[in-house]
Amino acid sequence: MKIAVLVKQIPDPSGVGKLDPHTHLLARDQGEVVLDPGDSYGVEAALQVAAATQGEVVVISMGPAKAVEVIRKAMAMGASEGVLITDERLRGSDALTTARVLAAATKKVQPDLLIACTESTDGYTGTVPSSIAELLGWPSLTFAKQLEVSGDKVRIHRQTPNGHDVVEAELPAVVTVTGGINEPRYPTLKGIVASRSRPLDQPTLEELGIDPSAVGQAGAGQRIVSVEPAPQRAGGEVVEDQGQAAKRIADYLAELKVI
């Protein structure tokens, strides 16, 4: 079985993100870029399905040229091939355009199953996977906290506010996984060495059948018109606990009439 998995390179989430004050696009030049931590669950889920079905994993990403680093990281974890769509004209694309490009790439790869994480850690839009499913005419099984493939069926436990639904569909399908669905493996040294020689396809927009004039900021149905710091809470009193802190908290709760 062929499993495709979507990955994204994002600014290191432990730093504070910034938008370029002029273009209102994500300032991608600052700091380290990393594999979105959410995506490591997706890659692990794909590798587990591949192992269970004697299949292989193809990792797909759209982003700047250095997104190749996160594709190599997924390869070091065990993915056998990569597809990177990188084009200056894509900068500023909205979620719908991103879905169109990734759907076209998925069509080229022709997987039985496409896995993604539920939302990226930087943009957290979360609509791209289901939009891809719609463009491909595939079912989508989202918010999976458990995933099982048997024969031509996929079955998940879909997160709900109070528990989960068991949801199933026939392949091909799109599945999005939540954090905690598995324990992502670390790349081994052998994996890192092997990843350097794994094939990487870099199709152009034209090869994917995407109209370059309809992507990027020009193709986006929305435009950021301003960015402002959000009002922040002011910090209050901070005390060191020397045995008295519990009493101080209790006094505060009494003051607030909670007790």
Add this chain to the structure above:
Amino acid sequence: MAKKILVYVELAGSELAPVSLEVLTKARQLGTVEVVVLDPGASDAVAMLGAYGAATVYAGEDATYRAFVAQPAAAAVAALVEEHHPDLILFGATYDGRDICARLSARLGLTVVANAIDVELRGQEFTAVSSIFGATQTVLIELGGPSPCVLLRPKSVTAESASGPPPRVVKVPLPPDAPRGARRVESVVVPASGPKLEEAKVVVSGGRGLQDPSNFELLEQLAGLLHGAVGASRAVVDAGWVPYARQVGQTGKTVTPDVYLACGISGAMQHTVGMKGAKHIIAINKDREAPIFKICDLGVVGDALKVVPALISELESRGVAG
């Protein structure tokens, strides 16, 4: 001419979902409200929808909408959009809302803003307000193209009813070519005691600083004394210590209690975005530099595993009983 706002409304059991009431309240401020509700119980919701300002209700009661996730609903909403051309489409940012909105967007080529906290009408154009980077920055996004879609985060708006005439009800059939897709085979509800996390006046939350899943029992005890609910950070949910239903933050629940007590939580943006709307925040953390201390009203630099049991004893000695 008044703008036409189409609102996708969800039911929770036989009631309207709380987030749908919030979205309706926002929609009323923007124009004429038309509602689409696709659920076998849609008819029962009509009176309530009128009370929240719906002028028209498109009701689809086919059991398919409940049995299959998102795909049939997206096809039905798309048919309505093509027929009525709303100026704006609003969804609550829920599991189903997000999936249906994503499919609708792809089907008809409509732009989407997810995670909006507000929508404004500026001149003739809609502008969505969204907070990014853990709500440290606010962006204004001008929406263009036909029928832009906005997913409104829960608790962004306070739901208020309005007095209006009963809405016009239009039955909508299941589109004959609607794909079925993924089938809901079973629904499992994890029983929970005490007040609901989203509704509790007091929330006691725990993170990595509790060191071991068994220590969440301390928080249960404390929450019991304060008639509160227990929440958690993403780190401990991902680690499998507590169920996802407890998660507070960007990917979890947004809570706005009177008091939020963060125990052993550093205050990553991912978490604070879900709790910074609390009226009062108390934080206990070992690390003096933890970001949670920058937003709390009372901070204690100390070990939650010492402070929480001491607090429980202190409350008990003051005669507090749950």
